[in-house]
Amino acid sequence: MKKIIRLLAIVLCLSTLLPIMTFAQNNTINNEGYTKITVNQLLNTVEETVIVLPDNFTNETIDGVSIELNGKLINANININKNILTISPFEYEYFKDGKTYTIRLFTRNNKYEFNIKATNLSNLDFSKDNLIKIPANPEKGFNYPYWLFIPKEVNASEYKRLIVEPNNTGYVSDFLQLHDEEAKMTAIGGKQGAHVARWLKIPLLVPVFPRPETNWWDNYYHTLSRDVMLQKSGDGKRVDLQLIAMIKDAQELLARNGLQLEKKVFMTGFSASGQFVNRFTVLHPEMVKAVYHGGFTMYPTDTLNGNKLTFPLGTADIEEIAGKSFNLEEYKKVAQFVYTGDLDRNDRIEPSEEDYSEYDAKVMYNLYQSHDPMAIWKRKEQLMNQLGFGDSIQFHIYKGVGHSIPQAVYHDIIKFFMVNHGNNIVKIDATEDGSYWNPDATTQLIKKAYNKH
Amino acid sequence: MRKLQRICVFIVTLSIVLGCVAFANGNTTLSQTMNENNYYEITTNDVLNTYGETVIKLPINFKDVKIDGVSIDRDGKFALVKTSIDKDEITVNTVEDLVHDATYNIRIYTKDGKRYVMPIKAKDNLNVNPKKNNLVRISAKPSKGFNFPYYLYIPSGAFTNKDTMHLLVEGNNGYASDSFIIHDTSAKDIITNKNGLKYYADSLNVPSLVPIFPRFADHMNTPYLRFLDRKSLLTDDEQIKRVDLQLTAMIKDAQNILSNLGIEVESKVSLVGLSTSAKFAQRYALLQPHMVKTMVVGYTASITSFPFSEYKGTKLRYPIGTADYKEITGTEFDVEEYKKIAQFHYMGDRDTNDATQFRDCYEEEDAQTIWRLFGEDQLNGRFENTEKALKEMGFGDRIQFHMYKDLRHEKTPNTIDDILKFLKANNGEEFNRIKPHEYGRSGH
Numbered sequence: 001m002k003k004i005i006r007l008l009a010i011v012l013c014l015s016t017l018l019p020i021m022t023f024a025q026n027n028t029i030n031n032e033g034y035t036k037i038t039v040n041q042l043l044n045t046v047e048e049t050v051i052v053l054p055d056n057f058t059n060e061t062i063d064g065v066s067i068e069l070n071g072k073l074i075n076a077n078i079n080i081n082k083n084i085l086t087i088s089p090f091e092y093e094y095f096k097d098g099k100t101y102t103i104r105l106f107t108r109n110n111k112y113e114f115n116i117k118a119t120n121l122s123n124l125d126f127s128k129d130n131l132i133k134i135p136a137n138p139e140k141g142f143n144y145p146y147w148l149f150i151p152k153e154v155n156a157s158e159y160k161r162l163i164v165e166p167n168n169t170g171y172v173s174d175f176l177q178l179h180d181e182e183a184k185m186t187a188i189g190g191k192q193g194a195h196v197a198r199w200l201k202i203p204l205l206v207p208v209f210p211r212p213e214t215n216w217w218d219n220y221y222h223t224l225s226r227d228v229m230l231q232k233s234g235d236g237k238r239v240d241l242q243l244i245a246m247i248k249d250a251q252e253l254l255a256r257n258g259l260q261l262e263k264k265v266f267m268t269g270f271s272a273s274g275q276f277v278n279r280f281t282v283l284h285p286e287m288v289k290a291v292y293h294g295g296f297t298m299y300p301t302d303t304l305n306g307n308k309l310t311f312p313l314g315t316a317d318i319e320e321i322a323g324k325s326f327n328l329e330e331y332k333k334v335a336q337f338v339y340t341g342d343l344d345r346n347d348r349i350e351p352s353e354e355d356y357s358e359y360d361a362k363v364m365y366n367l368y369q370s371h372d373p374m375a376i377w378k379r380k381e382q383l384m385n386q387l388g389f390g391d392s393i394q395f396h397i398y399k400g401v402g403h404s405i406p407q408a409v410y411h412d413i414i415k416f417f418m419v420n421h422g423n424n425i426v427k428i429d430a431t432e433d434g435s436y437w438n439p440d441a442t443t444q445l446i447k448k449a450y451n452k453h
Numbered sequence: 454m455r456k457l458q459r460i461c462v463f464i465v466t467l468s469i470v471l472g473c474v475a476f477a478n479g480n481t482t483l484s485q486t487m488n489e490n491n492y493y494e495i496t497t498n499d500v501l502n503t504y505g506e507t508v509i510k511l512p513i514n515f516k517d518v519k520i521d522g523v524s525i526d527r528d529g530k531f532a533l534v535k536t537s538i539d540k541d542e543i544t545v546n547t548v549e550d551l552v553h554d555a556t557y558n559i560r561i562y563t564k565d566g567k568r569y570v571m572p573i574k575a576k577d578n579l580n581v582n583p584k585k586n587n588l589v590r591i592s593a594k595p596s597k598g599f600n601f602p603y604y605l606y607i608p609s610g611a612f613t614n615k616d617t618m619h620l621l622v623e624g625n626n627g628y629a630s631d632s633f634i635i636h637d638t639s640a641k642d643i644i645t646n647k648n649g650l651k652y653y654a655d656s657l658n659v660p661s662l663v664p665i666f667p668r669f670a671d672h673m674n675t676p677y678l679r680f681l682d683r684k685s686l687l688t689d690d691e692q693i694k695r696v697d698l699q700l701t702a703m704i705k706d707a708q709n710i711l712s713n714l715g716i717e718v719e720s721k722v723s724l725v726g727l728s729t730s731a732k733f734a735q736r737y738a739l740l741q742p743h744m745v746k747t748m749v750v751g752y753t754a755s756i757t758s759f760p761f762s763e764y765k766g767t768k769l770r771y772p773i774g775t776a777d778y779k780e781i782t783g784t785e786f787d788v789e790e791y792k793k794i795a796q797f798h799y800m801g802d803r804d805t806n807d808a809t810q811f812r813d814c815y816e817e818e819d820a821q822t823i824w825r826l827f828g829e830d831q832l833n834g835r836f837e838n839t840e841k842a843l844k845e846m847g848f849g850d851r852i853q854f855h856m857y858k859d860l861r862h863e864k865t866p867n868t869i870d871d872i873l874k875f876l877k878a879n880n881g882e883e884f885n886r887i888k889p890h891e892y893g894r895s896g897h
Contacts, residue, residue: 061529063524063526063560064523065522065524075537079530090548091632104562108490109491175638177638178627181630181635185628
C-alpha cells in the first residue's frame with residue numbers, strides 16, 4: 001500500500017509553471033556599457049526557470065552569466081545552451097519572493113543586462129498534481145521551508161481546507177536535507193496526510209522542522225517538546241508559531257491562485273507527529289478544525305485529580321510556555337479522533353531526556369496507576385470524559401497493531417474528516433480490525449457524500 | 454556526561470569539516486595584455502578541490518572595484534559551484550563534484566569593463582593532518598574503475614598505528630532520491646557516526662571507507678546498488694554496473710592513497726554492516742571473497758548469501774547462493790578464500806524488519822526459497838536454520854551467530870561494544886569467538 005503510494009509519488013508530474021515569455025531588446029546601452037534587455041517573465045523562487053534569449057545569442061558565445069540582488073552576486077545553477085538560459089536556485093538558497101534580480105550576460109564582445117522579479121507561484125495549474133517547496137521566509141515568520149502538495153482538481157473539491165501533517169523523520173540528524181527529504185516523501189506519498197489530500201482533493205502542508213543530533217535532548221522539534229517551546233532565540237524559536245505562519249502563507253498562496261480556504265485546518269500525525277498535533281491543538285485550538293492522530297498525551301487542564309499538569313502534560317504553565325492563556329471555548333470546537341494499536345508498547349511512562357521529566361513521569365503514574373499500555377489508554381479516555389470533553393474526542397483502539405499506522409486508518413480518516421468539515425462534531429463508526437483495507441468502500445463513502453449535495 | 458560527550462563529538466566533527474578547507478598558496482600572475490577574446494589572463498599553479506571549499510589568492514585586489522560577474526566553466530558548461538570574492542581572495546564551493554585533473558576557467562567581470570580569465574586544474578583534496586582526524590572525499594574516477602565518489606576517514610591514530618591494519622568498509626544506506634547530495638550526506642553520516650563506523654575506526658586507529666552509491670527515486674524499477682541485487686549485477690548501464698567491482702577499485706585506490714601517506718593497510722578489509730549495509734556486506738563477501746578479512750553483520754533478516762549452490766535439493770541462485778555465480782559474474786566462486794573470512798552475524802529478538810518482505814530487496818522467487826528452506830519468520834527458526842545450513846555445508850568454523858534478547862532494529866551500546874570486540878579479536882589469522890552481551894539493551 002505504502003509502496004504503491006510512493007511509486008505514484010515518483011511518477012507525479014510537477015508543474016513547471018512557466019508564463020509565456022516575451023522578450024524585447026531595445027538596444028539602449030547604459031552608462032556602464034550594458035545593453036539593456038526587457039523581459040516580461042518571472043523568476044521561480046524554487047523551481048527551474050527557462051528563459052529564451054533573442055536569436056542573436058545563438059551566434060554569440062556567452063562566456064559568463066551573473067545574477068545580482070541589491071548589489072550582491074548570487075550563486076545559482078545556470079545553464080546556457082545557445083539562446084536558452086536556464087536558472088535554478090541551489091538548495092536552500094532560493095530566490096526571494098517579490099525581489100527583483102539583475103541578470104547579466106557576458107559575451108566575447110558585449111555585455112547585456114536585464115531585470116527579473118522572483119515569485120512564489122501565482123499561476124498554478126490545478127488540472128494536475130503540484131508539489132511545491134516554499135523556502136524559509138523569516139520576514140513572514142518561518143525560518144524553515146515547507147512542502148505543499150496540491151492534488152489535481154483541488155479547485156473542484158467540496159472541502160476548502162488545508163490539511164497539515166508535521167514532519168516526523170524518525171531519527172536524529174544534523175543534516176536538514178535528510179529531514180527535508182522525509183518531509184517531501186510525507187507530502188507526496190507515504191502517510192495519512194497525503195492520503196487525505198488525494199481522496200478529499202485538499203492541499204497538504206508539511207513543514208521541514210529539524211531534529212538535530214547535536215543536543216538532541218533539547219531539540220525534539222518533531223514532538224514540539226517542552227525544551228523546544230522554551231527556546232528563546234535562534235531559528236528554532238517557537239516552531240508552533242512558525243507553523244501558523246506557514247499555514248497563513250500557504251493559504252495566501254492558494255488564494256492568489258483563486259482557491260479560498262477556511263481559516264481552520266485539519267491536522268494528522270502519528271507517534272512524534274501525533275504528539276505535535278496533540279500539543280498544537282491545546283496551544284492553538286483557534287487554528288484547528290479537526291484532528292486525527294495517534295499521539296494523545298496532553299490534557300486541556302491545569303490540574304487533574306490533584307496533580308498539577310505542566311507542559312507537555314497540561315496547561316498549568318501555558319502562559320510561560322506560549323505567552324497566551326488556554327482557549328477552552330475554541331478547544332471544545334475541535335473534533336478529535338485519537339487512536340492506538342492494541343499491541344503498541346511505545347507509550348512508556350518513564351522520564352526521557354528528550355521529552356518527559358521525572359516530574360512528568362511521576363504525574364503520569366499518579367494518573368494511570370499502571371504501566372500497561374491498554375490500561376493507560378482506557379484511563380486516558382476516562383480522564384477526558386471526567387474533564388467534560390467526551391463529546392468532542394473519540395478514543396479508538398485498532399486490533400492487531402503495534403507501533404505503526406494501521407491500514408484501517410486510511411479508511412477511517414477519510415470518513416472522519418468528511419463528517420467533521422461542518423459545524424457539528426460527529427463521531428464515526430471506526431473499524432476495529434487494524435488491517436482493514438478497502439479502497440472501494442472509501443470510494444463509495446465519497447460518492448455518497450457528493451450525491452447528498 | 455552524555456551531553457559532554459556529544460559536545461566533544463560535535464567539536465571533533467567540526468574540526469573534520471574544517472579540515473577539508475585548504476588554502477592554496479601557489480603562484481598566480483597576471484598578464485599585462487588582453488588575449489584574443491578580450492580577457493586578461495591570470496596563470497596559477499593552484500588547484501581547485503573537486504569537492505568542498507577552495508580559497509585562492511588572486512594577483513589583483515578587488516577591494517575598491519565592483520565585481521559584476523564571476524563564473525566558472527569547462528568546455529562551455531558552467532560548473533555547479535558557489536563563488537565569492539573578498540579583496541584578493543576567491544572562495545569556491547562545489548555543489549556538484551568537479552572532474553579530477555580537468556581544467557576550468559574562472560572568469561571575473563568588473564564594473565570598469567575589465568575581464569579576467571584564470572585557467573585552473575581541479576584535484577581531489579588530499580591534504581591531511583596526522584595530528585587530527587581527517588575526512589577525505591575522493592571523486593569518481595572512471596579510469597580507475599569507480600564511477601562514484603567515496604569517503605575515506607583517517608583517524609590521527611592511524612598514522613602511528615604499528616599493528617596490522619585492515620581498512621574498515623561499510624556500504625551506504627539512506628533514501629531513494631535523484632538528488633545526489635542526499636546520498637552524499639547519508640554516506641557522510643555513516644562514516645562520521647560515532648555509534649558506528651567512526652567509533653570502530655577511532656578505537657582501532659584504522660581508516661574507514663564508505664562508497665557513495667545512489668539509490669534512485671524510482672527504486673522499484675531500478676537496480677538496488679546498495680543491496681547488490683540481481684539487477685545491479687545484470688544491468689548493462691556502464692555507470693552503475695558491478696558496484697562490487699567498483700568498491701574493490703575504490704578500496705585499492707584508498708590503499709594507494711594511504712600508502713602515500715605512510716599508512717600501510719592489508720589488502721583485505723573488515724566489512725561491517727547493519728540492515729541494508731549488512732546485505733551489501735554479505736553479498737560483497739560472496740562476490741569478492743579475496744578482498745574480505747572479517748565481516749560483522751547485524752539485522753540480516755536472519756539470512757545470508759550462502760557460499761554454496763544447492764541446499765536440500767534446491768538450487769540457490771544469486772543472491773541466496775552460488776548456483777549461477779559464474780554466469781552472473783564471469784568468474785568461479787573462490788570457496789577457499791570465502792572460508793577464511795571471520796564472520797559475526799547477529800539479530801535482535803524484537804527486530805520486525807524483515808527484508809524478505811520487500812520486493813525491491815528480494816525478488817519474489819528468492820523470498821519464496823528463503824521462506825521454504827529456512828523459515829517464514831525471521832525471529833522463529835530462520836536464524837537457527839541459517840546457522841545450521843552453514844555448519845552442515847562445512848562453513849561453521851569461522852562464523853559466529855548471536856541473537857540478542859530485548860533488541861529491535863537498532864544500535865545499542867552493547868551491540869557496538871561486541872562489534873568492536875569481534876574486530877579486535879579477529880585482527881590476526883586465528884579465528885576467535887567472542888562472548889557477546891546476552892541482552893541488546895543494557896539495564897537487564
